[in-house]
Amino acid sequence: MNWSDIVGLGLFASGLQLAMPTALAAVGEAFSERAGVLNLGLEGMMLGGALAAFAADYHSGSAAVGVLAGVGVGVLLGALKAFLSVTLKTEQVINGIVLVIFVQGVTAFAYERLFGSAGTQPEIPALQTVRVPGLASVPWVGPVVFEQNVLFYVSLALVPAVWLLLQRTSFGLAVRAVGESPAAADSVAVRVDLVRWLALLVCGAMAGFAGAVLVIGDVTLFGTNVTAGRGWVAVALVIFGRWNPLIVFGGALLFGITDALQLRIQAASGGSNSAVPFEVFQALPYVLTLAVMVLATVAQRRSAQPAALGIPFRKEVIE
Amino acid sequence: MKPPVVAMRGIVKRFEGVTALDGVDFELRGGEIHGLLGENGAGKTTLMNVLYGLQEPEAGTIEVDGRPVRLRSSQDAIAHGIGMVHQHFMLVPTLTVAENMLLGERGGLLVRRRRLRAAAERIRERAERYGLEVNPDARVWQLSVGEQQRVEILRALYRDARVLILDEPTASLTPPETEQLLPRLRALADEGAAIVFITHHLEEVLAWTDRITVLRHGKLVETVRPQETSAVALARSMVGRDVTLKELGVEVSTADETGHAPTSDAPLLAVRGLECRGDLGVTALHGVEFALYGGEIVAIAGVEGNGQAELEEVLCGLRPPTAGTVAIAGRDVTHEPTAARLARGLGIVPSDRYRRGVIRALPVAENLVFDRIGELPFGTPFRVRRKAVASRARELVDRFSIRVSRLDQLAGTLSGGNAQRIVLARALSRGVRLLLAAQPTRGLDVGGMEFVWARLDEARRAGVGILLVSTDLDEVMALADRCCVLYRGRIVASWSRRELDRERIGLAMGGVVEAPGRPAGAGEVLTRR
């Protein structure tokens, strides 16, 4: 096994690419949780976004159209989640699981209907790598960060944008307030349910975009299991990142690099005949997520969890 | 003559058939402090919620500066210069003071640094003018209760409120903080503001207001000047019958002068060196020590937010202590679950009765026995005996005069007083030796309060040791055989019945312990009198 092949700059470049969909979804989830809505439908939103992006890209031949379609479906699913959680106030854990089951069923059917089940698997063209002039020649960082495809750069720009939205705008202020103390926000005429609706649309857009980035920017294929639990991992990363979008994003990137590492070790160690079974590597990201989530939960002294997370807001008469 | 700033006429408001306000008139002039009195449920808060746009009345008119207005949201009210400070503060604890001020303000999507700084500047300016100093960059959860209230008042002023509604502003303040607040309100009124002051402290009303309006059962009883009335007369209008002041808890002493002698030799509850962390990770209890014997009531007095909630949770087994021990009837239960404590004879009346005392979605009958559902006669490990549950429930409903229509009525539909009777009935009917009663009369009306106090007294006479955690000075004075004061997580003072003094307790609640007042030495409290 050649370790310099495994732990090279390529590792980081592919790790970042691998991590991006999960990272985007996690940032979206952090946003919705800061508004007090636990979105366990994230996996479904990513999957829905992925199929829409794939189909639109395949038929139009344009990645941009694909991305728009992915984001659009994500927003729609965000609206569905908001309807269930905020308008109807059904239990958020349950409606999240139901949303995933719903999307899994519908995408399975839609994919078969659109592409048929037999024959060769349809594929969309991979995006070209865009070297950022100047920056790409910066040693170490250049090849890792600045030799990626367009979607990567868009993603990279989107994360601080979401952070700014949360930390530096009136809307973000309202989001933070309704997640922590909806009654207080309501008393100063912040429309709690509206803010939560909008936060879920943002989350849906991010998750749909994450799905688009996954299929258009990375795998170029679609399968009903293409998201492979990334949505769930993203929810766990929000806990790890203490509900701060930037830390959540950083955590997701670290996570992606470890994922890339295991893939490379797995490839280098000879697949099914290696001494270490490849299942160990396959399970590794999930074990790692679990461990990280447990550690983060145990380690935090002051809970960073938004106080109203998961609790629907009902205006109560104060008497 | 200038029209009154606010004139409410014939206001009617109903909740699911119950008439909360029945044609109430209310008038407010600039420059006055207007006291609003009434029992719990008399409609004080509802009337003010109507004025603040939180509830729309079914009938009646509201005029501001002589012009009729419709207040459909708090935003409408704010636009008309009406501000309200709720009894439970409406601040977001994780945001800064300045961010709380900006919240809900229209104009500009971006919250730029400049806007925050401008807000902070404006806060400082107002704060200085009215003597309400507070740091605009502090996070609200780091502030004391008194400071948070200042933030609330400042927020109303920040929005140029000319009408300021204060819902029981002194309820959660220490006496020194109260003494600070009231002159400031006077100063505000002198500048022309109209202030509504909701309270049930008769003395405060008499001393600090210009006019007093009394409500009873949603109806206006009278509007008088303080010079024209007295505490006894006000109390009579509030309750609608002649009451002794004792009932109102103004000056009460149900315990006799020397207090009750404990009936057990060994302590039923011994707490030593107890420390724990609060929700935000800050140490909430520091070396708390006391002991409790059978047949006595020991009160833990103090203003809310000084560790009472955490103490209650540690004693119940809901919050792990970081140091120290808790022993019940001689056995160390520090690390034992709630069940083991209950088995040692602990009974619990939790401070938050809807969160921890009753299960709203279960029927009254089951709520009355749910802590013993697997024990005989209510059941075996394999079967719940419904008949035994129902017959015990019937008995308890009678004994504790719980007003229910049917035994299968859901507990969530009961009034606070009846819910508390369920909690009390359950706790006292299981052979308790030690009762933890946390804020047992909070939010109850006079009748409910009397009932609870009588039951606690009865249990004491029967030899039960009672730990009374209370923020209500009247309650402490009425019941306690001994009293400790909890301030910032420490027991700063403790007295026996003979030494109990309203003023001294009040000062200690604010952290002021007089030199001769004995500090809470560990050995001191643990030894028997």
Place this chain on the structure above:
Amino acid sequence: MTAAETGFVLPGVSRRGAQARTLLVSAAGVVLAFLVGGLLVLVAGGRPVAAFRSMFSGTLGSGFAIGELLVTAAPLLLIGLGLALAFRGRVYNIGAEGQLFVGALAGGTVALELGGPGPLLIALAMVAGIAGGALWASVVGVLRARFRVNEVISSLLMNYVGIFGFDYVVRKPLGDPAAGNALASRQLPDETMLPSIPHLFAHVGIFVALGAVPVVWYAMRVTPFGFRVRMMGLNPEATQVAGVDTRRLIVVLMAVSGGLAGLAGVIQVVGVEGRMDGGISASYGFTAIVVALLGRLTAPGVLAAALLIAFLNVGGQAMSVDNGLPYSIVLAIEGVFVLFVLIADRFARAAR
């Protein structure tokens, strides 16, 4: 309001109106499911009537078809019962799929590796399967009870770990050398297979699943244990103050639901596949969530829902074969169905 907050039907309390509404919603859901199904068949270019005909004949048309229906319903029923119990206590175990595989692995290994008389081995395998699933799920329970780790995410992540573990064991140590690197263990000896029911083409394991229905019903509705579970689901803090060891109860609920999933896994091995391979579960662990929710977290409801979902799954296969329609129609129907019931239930409650 959440299902748990409003309270489910309480023992001894007459809630006829609520029950009637629940039944009405379920019936409307079934009708809607078929309407949506018909629509999807049209979209896929098929004829709804023909499609439904083959669905019915594929599930009820012959002894073989009925057997297939019951055999498919069995794991859904077992897992669904456990999940209904856990969900009642607001312990959201969504790791049943992994628990099924771990249980199958434990039980299958016993059946494959231990010698002895067949019936005894089968019994031992079932015990091992229950223990395997229960232990696997308990990890999640302990994490939640001790450290407040969100059980939804941890149980979901444990699925992957459990399934990859299963894959490894059946590929390597217990793998069939003849099958190369296929993900399948060696074949079980015949005597460790569950006997079939004559004329029905179904193994006797379906009786185990059916037998679990009254047991779970009794536990939930009659015993103090069931009462405590309901209490915890309605108000965990009050339950704790009432002296119930809620931490233990959380672990117990995880273990019971995991154990039932493990049992389902063993039954799939010794009743259907005859070896350990991926075919033991068609996502039963996930579909059972649908079953538990559609069954309104009651034992009889879960029985009905398991049969209905099994009908859709088995019938869907027949439809797919007969009419050349995509099987995924069934998945879409189930998704729409469960979403509809969630929404309709909410409105039925609001109508009170």
